[in-house]
Amino acid sequence: MTTDLGLKNFLWKSISIVILAIGIAGCRARNIEPAYGTYVADYGAATETLTLARDGRFVQQVTTRPDNHTVTSKGHWSFDQPTGFVILDSGYIETFDALGRLRPGYETPLTGVVDMPVVSCLGREYIGSGEFVLYAKKNPQRLPYAARFCGKIL
Known part of the structure; x- marks a missing residue:
């Protein structure tokens, strides 16, 4: 009987993971419209604002704390x-290094190309990933805890 219960739990967990993975994979933006706008990344040592304009220009502003x-x-x-x-x-x-520390000389912009995914999660757009920098689009939050939940899974 315990083996059956363990197998059921394993199957439910496996099915849940597959459904979640399919849901996340299907959330990548496939047209340019969701990408336009202003995004914010706020973490302990800094706040970043990234604005993607329709004319193909971007402006990035980084404010470090506590100074x-x-x-x-x-x-x-x-x-x-x-x-x-x-x-x-x-x-x-690029504000932080791979270990999450403020990068020396971060004030000097990179000269190479940077690419980041545009993802929708629970009705809100994000750029980047939680592994490095995750920018959340500044727009009315449709679900109160969406940003917290999506930040953990992206």
Whole structure:
């Protein structure tokens, strides 16, 4: 009897994971419309604002804490429809290193191309991933805890 219960739990967990994975995979943007707008990433050491304009230009503003030092950068962006990625040509400010520490010389924008996925989760658009920087689109929140939930799974 315990084996049957363990098998049922395993099956339910497996089915839930598959459904969640399919749901997340199906949330990648396939057209440019959701990408336009202003996005915010707010984490302990800094706040970032990334604005993607319809004319193909972007503005990124980084404010570090606790000193409120602000750096602004501008560049051009495009949308790769097959992958659902935003591509930022040179000018992106990479604030943190791979370990999540403030990168020395972060004030100097990168000269290479940066690409990040555009994803919808629970009715809200995001750029990036929770592994590095996750920008949430500034728009009315449709579900109160969507940003917290989506930030953990993206």
